[in-house]
Amino acid sequence: MINLNINVNNKDFEISIEEDKRLIDLLRDDLKLTGVKEGCSEGECGACSVILDGKLVNSCLIMAFQINNSKILTIEGLGQGDDLNYIQKAFIEVGAVQCGYCTPGMILAAKAILDANQNPSRDEIREGISGNLCRCTGYEKIVDAVELAGRYLNGSEIYR
Amino acid sequence: MIKRGKGIAISYYGTGYGNGYPDVSNTKIKLNKEGKVEIFVGGTEVGQGAKTVFLQIAAETLNTSIDDIILFSEDTSIMPDAGTAAASRQTYNTGNAIKKACEELSIKLKLIAKEILNLNTTEGLIVSNSSIYLSFYEEKKVSFLDIAKYLGENLLIIESNFIAQTVEMDLETGQGAPYWPYTFSACEVEVEVNTLTGVVNILSAKFAQDTGKAVNPNMIEGQMDGGFCMGLGFSLFEDLNIINGRIKNDKLSKYLIPTSMDTVDIEKIIIEDPEFTGPYGAKGIGEPVTIPVAPAILNAIYDAINVRITDLPATPDKIVMAIKKDSKAEDKNGKID
Numbered sequence A: 001m002i003n004l005n006i007n008v009n010n011k012d013f014e015i016s017i018e019e020d021k022r023l024i025d026l027l028r029d030d031l032k033l034t035g036v037k038e039g040c041s042e043g044e045c046g047a048c049s050v051i052l053d054g055k056l057v058n059s060c061l062i063m064a065f066q067i068n069n070s071k072i073l074t075i076e077g078l079g080q081g082d083d084l085n086y087i088q089k090a091f092i093e094v095g096a097v098q099c100g101y102c103t104p105g106m107i108l109a110a111k112a113i114l115d116a117n118q119n120p121s122r123d124e125i126r127e128g129i130s131g132n133l134c135r136c137t138g139y140e141k142i143v144d145a146v147e148l149a150g151r152y153l154n155g156s157e158i159y160r
Numbered sequence B: 001m002i003k004r005g006k007g008i009a010i011s012y013y014g015t016g017y018g019n020g021y022p023d024v025s026n027t028k029i030k031l032n033k034e035g036k037v038e039i040f041v042g043g044t045e046v047g048q049g050a051k052t053v054f055l056q057i058a059a060e061t062l063n064t065s066i067d068d069i070i071l072f073s074e075d076t077s078i079m080p081d082a083g084t085a086a087a088s089r090q091t092y093n094t095g096n097a098i099k100k101a102c103e104e105l106s107i108k109l110k111l112i113a114k115e116i117l118n119l120n121t122t123e124g125l126i127v128s129n130s131s132i133y134l135s136f137y138e139e140k141k142v143s144f145l146d147i148a149k150y151l152g153e154n155l156l157i158i159e160s161n162f163i164a165q166t167v168e169m170d171l172e173t174g175q176g177a178p179y180w181p182y183t184f185s186a187c188e189v190e191v192e193v194n195t196l197t198g199v200v201n202i203l204s205a206k207f208a209q210d211t212g213k214a215v216n217p218n219m220i221e222g223q224m225d226g227g228f229c230m231g232l233g234f235s236l237f238e239d240l241n242i243i244n245g246r247i248k249n250d251k252l253s254k255y256l257i258p259t260s261m262d263t264v265d266i267e268k269i270i271i272e273d274p275e276f277t278g279p280y281g282a283k284g285i286g287e288p289v290t291i292p293v294a295p296a297i298l299n300a301i302y303d304a305i306n307v308r309i310t311d312l313p314a315t316p317d318k319i320v321m322a323i324k325k326d327s328k329a330e331d332k333n334g335k336i337d
């Protein structure tokens, strides 16, 4: 067993884990953050995306022991229930969610894009979400949603 | 060399199981003690928007807001079967079942309102916003909640169903009316083919979808986007690679589906032509939105390189091989056949 000090969604945790535990399992099984989805387990689909120390990563490819003293953000940390973040609101507003399986990862990918650039072009958005597969939406409304979230962020559009 | 081509395809597709096969959606609705309408229906939501459409159809029929209706779906222990979320049938079949049940509920509610309001008949009664009132004398009014209180433990429950009308084909002649209604689609794409590498890029796409009545245009657009993307994957990338009955491409690193970089924004055209047997004229579009995509893309590839690809997916290796085989392809290109 290994002891870890981590901060997940702005909460500190001190946990002891098995050496071979993946980050995705730590998040889903130990911390019950089931918004982190497992799609492929091999770094292809992005359903398991989380933000680790400011960077978008695939949590299925990271071992839990690698993240001591790190800060992790999952979809639950962005907003839940009625208290939603502006990107989540944009996805709902536009209708960018169908089955929803890719959505947590997509929204975190959107956050990574918008953290770096408040006015991304559609091509930049397509590139930014290209590591996240979606089987349902054909991506167009997701691109629309990220654009709208950008407008919420830079204040050119107001959200409720 | 980079070559461009355009292709179109049109398709029509029947809603439901068809061919005389029993195609039934059942639903149960109840006026609960709080005066809210509860709908129980087995139609499954998989992201296509069934629940939204069910609520919209119920709200339209009961002339109220969707907030006044509570929908329970998918839990088969407490609700009747509404058939599969397949065959593009939920909006049409289950939508019709819900509409019918809500109409029956309205009739029953009016009869009870007549009793409570001490009227001669139900003529002139209007159902609106969870109340019933007399059109020309609005003081005569009773809310759904009043009705629920009046009924007490005798909850008002309506069970209804919709059975699609299709006719089995004549086995001898192959004639008949196996499906109703049909839904029509058209797709146009422009592609760019690299004749050296065989890589196909989609440059632009248009998709026109007949919807009957478009119950939820935004969700229909989402279906068109998704259907195009699946058709694109089917045409260019997706290959199970079945060898001796085993799926060899059994993971996403081998079974490739389109990413956001492979698709383009699609010009979408919704064509509303209400179908008289549909709920408010609506038809199913779940499958139709995928069907003409592959032939449109393959026609566009043909237009670009003058070689027919007949085996899907049209992967770069197949395209390069086909061009080599048809050595005259280079000369022919640019001519109109």
Ligand code: FES
Pocket: A037, A038, A039, A040, A041, A042, A043, A044, A045, A046, A047, A048, A049, A058, A059, A060, A061
């Ligand atoms: S589950 Fe991690 S990338 Fe697919």
Ligand code: FES
Pocket: A096, A097, A098, A099, A100, A101, A102, A103, A133, A134, A135, A136, A137, B047
């Ligand atoms: S909404 Fe279903 S995978 Fe993206």
